[in-house]
Amino acid sequence: MPKYLLSFLFLCLFSFQLFGQKKPNIIIFMIDDMGWQDTSYPFANEKSDFNKLYHTPNMERLAKIGVAFTDAYSTPVCTPTRVSLITGMNASKHHVTNWTAPMKDKPTGNQDNQMQEPVWNHNGMSPEPNIPHTIYATALPQILKDHGYFTIHAGKAHWASAGTPGSNPYSLGFTVNIAGTSTGRPASYWGEDNFGRTGSDYHAVENLQEYFGQNINLTEALTREALKTLEFPVKNHIPFFLNFCHYALHDPLMEDHRFIQKYIDKGMSSNEAKYASMIVGMDKSLGDVLDFLEKNKIEDETYLVFISDNGGLSNVPSRDGKPYTHNKPLRSGKGSIYEGGIRVPLIIKGNNKDGKNVRNSNPVIIEDMFPTILEIAGIKIPKTVQTIDGISMLKGLKNWKTVTKDRALVFHIPNKWTATDGDGYNYRSAIRKGQYKLIWSLRNDSFELYDLQNDLGEQDNIIQNPGMPSKAEELKLELKSILERNQAPMPKKKNIN
Amino acid sequence: MPKYLLSFLFLCLFSFQLFGQKKPNIIIFMIDDMGWQDTSYPFANEKSDFNKLYHTPNMERLAKIGVAFTDAYSTPVCTPTRVSLITGMNASKHHVTNWTAPMKDKPTGNQDNQMQEPVWNHNGMSPEPNIPHTIYATALPQILKDHGYFTIHAGKAHWASAGTPGSNPYSLGFTVNIAGTSTGRPASYWGEDNFGRTGSDYHAVENLQEYFGQNINLTEALTREALKTLEFPVKNHIPFFLNFCHYALHDPLMEDHRFIQKYIDKGMSSNEAKYASMIVGMDKSLGDVLDFLEKNKIEDETYLVFISDNGGLSNVPSRDGKPYTHNKPLRSGKGSIYEGGIRVPLIIKGNNKDGKNVRNSNPVIIEDMFPTILEIAGIKIPKTVQTIDGISMLKGLKNWKTVTKDRALVFHIPNKWTATDGDGYNYRSAIRKGQYKLIWSLRNDSFELYDLQNDLGEQDNIIQNPGMPSKAEELKLELKSILERNQAPMPKKKNIN
Numbered sequence: 001m002p003k004y005l006l007s008f009l010f011l012c013l014f015s016f017q018l019f020g021q022k023k024p025n026i027i028i029f030m031i032d033d034m035g036w037q038d039t040s041y042p043f044a045n046e047k048s049d050f051n052k053l054y055h056t057p058n059m060e061r062l063a064k065i066g067v068a069f070t071d072a073y074s075t076p077v078c079t080p081t082r083v084s085l086i087t088g089m090n091a092s093k094h095h096v097t098n099w100t101a102p103m104k105d106k107p108t109g110n111q112d113n114q115m116q117e118p119v120w121n122h123n124g125m126s127p128e129p130n131i132p133h134t135i136y137a138t139a140l141p142q143i144l145k146d147h148g149y150f151t152i153h154a155g156k157a158h159w160a161s162a163g164t165p166g167s168n169p170y171s172l173g174f175t176v177n178i179a180g181t182s183t184g185r186p187a188s189y190w191g192e193d194n195f196g197r198t199g200s201d202y203h204a205v206e207n208l209q210e211y212f213g214q215n216i217n218l219t220e221a222l223t224r225e226a227l228k229t230l231e232f233p234v235k236n237h238i239p240f241f242l243n244f245c246h247y248a249l250h251d252p253l254m255e256d257h258r259f260i261q262k263y264i265d266k267g268m269s270s271n272e273a274k275y276a277s278m279i280v281g282m283d284k285s286l287g288d289v290l291d292f293l294e295k296n297k298i299e300d301e302t303y304l305v306f307i308s309d310n311g312g313l314s315n316v317p318s319r320d321g322k323p324y325t326h327n328k329p330l331r332s333g334k335g336s337i338y339e340g341g342i343r344v345p346l347i348i349k350g351n352n353k354d355g356k357n358v359r360n361s362n363p364v365i366i367e368d369m370f371p372t373i374l375e376i377a378g379i380k381i382p383k384t385v386q387t388i389d390g391i392s393m394l395k396g397l398k399n400w401k402t403v404t405k406d407r408a409l410v411f412h413i414p415n416k417w418t419a420t421d422g423d424g425y426n427y428r429s430a431i432r433k434g435q436y437k438l439i440w441s442l443r444n445d446s447f448e449l450y451d452l453q454n455d456l457g458e459q460d461n462i463i464q465n466p467g468m469p470s471k472a473e474e475l476k477l478e479l480k481s482i483l484e485r486n487q488a489p490m491p492k493k494k495n496i497n
Numbered sequence: 498m499p500k501y502l503l504s505f506l507f508l509c510l511f512s513f514q515l516f517g518q519k520k521p522n523i524i525i526f527m528i529d530d531m532g533w534q535d536t537s538y539p540f541a542n543e544k545s546d547f548n549k550l551y552h553t554p555n556m557e558r559l560a561k562i563g564v565a566f567t568d569a570y571s572t573p574v575c576t577p578t579r580v581s582l583i584t585g586m587n588a589s590k591h592h593v594t595n596w597t598a599p600m601k602d603k604p605t606g607n608q609d610n611q612m613q614e615p616v617w618n619h620n621g622m623s624p625e626p627n628i629p630h631t632i633y634a635t636a637l638p639q640i641l642k643d644h645g646y647f648t649i650h651a652g653k654a655h656w657a658s659a660g661t662p663g664s665n666p667y668s669l670g671f672t673v674n675i676a677g678t679s680t681g682r683p684a685s686y687w688g689e690d691n692f693g694r695t696g697s698d699y700h701a702v703e704n705l706q707e708y709f710g711q712n713i714n715l716t717e718a719l720t721r722e723a724l725k726t727l728e729f730p731v732k733n734h735i736p737f738f739l740n741f742c743h744y745a746l747h748d749p750l751m752e753d754h755r756f757i758q759k760y761i762d763k764g765m766s767s768n769e770a771k772y773a774s775m776i777v778g779m780d781k782s783l784g785d786v787l788d789f790l791e792k793n794k795i796e797d798e799t800y801l802v803f804i805s806d807n808g809g810l811s812n813v814p815s816r817d818g819k820p821y822t823h824n825k826p827l828r829s830g831k832g833s834i835y836e837g838g839i840r841v842p843l844i845i846k847g848n849n850k851d852g853k854n855v856r857n858s859n860p861v862i863i864e865d866m867f868p869t870i871l872e873i874a875g876i877k878i879p880k881t882v883q884t885i886d887g888i889s890m891l892k893g894l895k896n897w898k899t900v901t902k903d904r905a906l907v908f909h910i911p912n913k914w915t916a917t918d919g920d921g922y923n924y925r926s927a928i929r930k931g932q933y934k935l936i937w938s939l940r941n942d943s944f945e946l947y948d949l950q951n952d953l954g955e956q957d958n959i960i961q962n963p964g965m966p967s968k969a970e971e972l973k974l975e976l977k978s979i980l981e982r983n984q985a986p987m988p989k990k991k992n993i994n
Contacts, residue, residue, distance in 0.1 A: 175728075
């Protein structure tokens, strides 16, 4: 064979390889303030009353084709979780330990008579250096974009305050942004209200004028827009990363007109019926996304991660009923260091070689998403500004079981999230390792120890039980050592003279 | 050679061809309300006082590497122009004859004692059928997207009113939208004002939170965002279509801090100095785009169309000085059927085979952009809902001279744009053919005839001159015939009893 022909063939092969090695698509489908029990799919070993109350057939459908993580964690509130996901860092290291305000330079912590809030990164995450009170880091979508991914953000962003580059998804490596701003909640869920766009509310939702004045829910409008943005990469066989973050179920609790009646008929109280209707709305959105993948015959090359950014809201009167019970059997809810505030639903659907209808009880945490997604994308972790805390959940794609059970997961919120301390709210750190979880109240400098294997509801503080003081001491040392290594912001007692 | 090798080679060749035949990139760089004289580049045969007053070095730079069209037309106001561009239809046919309101179902025409505004498509353009008071049409970006183009809209959109799909660039075939909404002007040009986003103003600009509270002009912020969106297609060698539409120079006239001092020092009046500074700002943006093309070595594969959507604003007191003189030697300004309202700067830069530093006096009109851009993209005009009125300007890419000089260009605004009839405002139609232009006042049913070759300023109505009544009759018949064919909306005299 003549030489030129060989070279030509080689070139051809190379170009085929470029075509052939298409990277998988990746979708993060993140729900806001969705609790571990806000679903008909049971993450606990037994089906709870909540699992019987709520209807999420598409989550059940997803679990059948994916892996459900029963012991998955976010942080107690939204921005820290979102920053951990996009940076791969634990909240105690990135120092965005509370939610960020719409406008910059406005720390959101409440004042306290006794405690002084530490300096924290109250302006959020920044892809550029030298922005005051931000964590400068390399963002996940930027890495994916640099490796040929078509990167889309749709829905709630809330990585940083306005007036800083981190508030702009286009500056974080996204090529498309629908409705992502510095705000953490919508002014309204209703098209009839123009999603609040007509008022002076900062939280008015952008990019949705098409639906103004119409009987359409925000969750539905965002779904339609997100799916539109996929048309280009799907048609042109470009791998995409869609970071689809619903505003739902965040307050204001507003009924989803399509799904409310069923819950009213059940005799549920007003707020709870609204909440239940919003759950069905977000589940319908998940179904629409799954349908889109099937219709376009890309379900097998598309990973989908379903997760919530923190536990379900459990404050009354925002919710109805008894406070801190809305995530039962888990204790407390959003904002809390107890399981109700941090344990979240997580289901990951892979390709046809990955686990299906599998449950996995390895403890995983939100910063694990960063290396996990890069591994799915076949990208070695490049040089990043930050050092990564997360561990890939996909070391072995086939069994999904490689994360060790005895790793330490750390939670840290040195801020005062609510004006009065709720159940496990404000000035808290915690470490989970294996079956044990140690909680540190930074206000009282006191500790609690729970055995999650035998006491999922964290009802029995076993710190004084036989043999447990040494276990507590061991966990306390490890927690403090991690917080010190991460130079975690710590509140101080005020000098009251 | 074995058969399989042949097939393989054939496949290789085919895949190379896919790679090799990269379509050119296309940028539309549209300025709002920029007059024919708002530049240091003279479109008239002689350099005017305005050409000496204003500074647009980057337009001069563009003209050196492109073709300047001296006889280019838009429509008298913004939305009709934008709809013509995206549909290829004349305003008399698409019936969006006036600007569209931010919210749907609000015709924008002023009331008149004598005249009844006709029914027109006051909700703008729609990519979906059966939306009341819209023109249903196939949008240019949708066709480009369907043919593999990465389609981006940045800046002012204003194709339709909120509550309809045409208000959403994502529904018009754009894959990215920065700041495009149903509004036709910004609430503020200043980052310090958050571009109006904090107020209740509909005109607040979206997608720019990064710049809130900062000393940055809207024109600059949009430029930075638009260039960011090009990173993905440039890096991945995907042809792009960028529809970059500045809000500038639309009112409110607000100084561009960077460029105002020079004009104050010249002793210019306040509004005029502000206006001049906004011109420099938009020219600097053009320079940034050209620099981007050079830096990324894609200037030779990228077409750029510089155009304005209508003539320069000439209303006093919005402007200073004598009304209707701001586009001299052209008569009147924005809203008018006289040349000052409809003749616009147009420069097109092609690839290395196309004309450079060339002037072309063929009459061209905004709907010509539709077939022109498709021809640049190498796309045969596909089946569209609408029939196209425009003619490609690029029949011969080399000489750019193929548009016939004697074609008829029609202008039609059967609405009352301003509360009082300015110079050539309200209820007007016109036809230009060759050197002659006939204007029809629909209010008075009277006609004027001008010889543009010898009277660019439309000062001498020659309709009674020897030989001219028959010329006027000929043009009148052609104009009426076109308006009838297009079922153009026509105002009626009110029955005053």
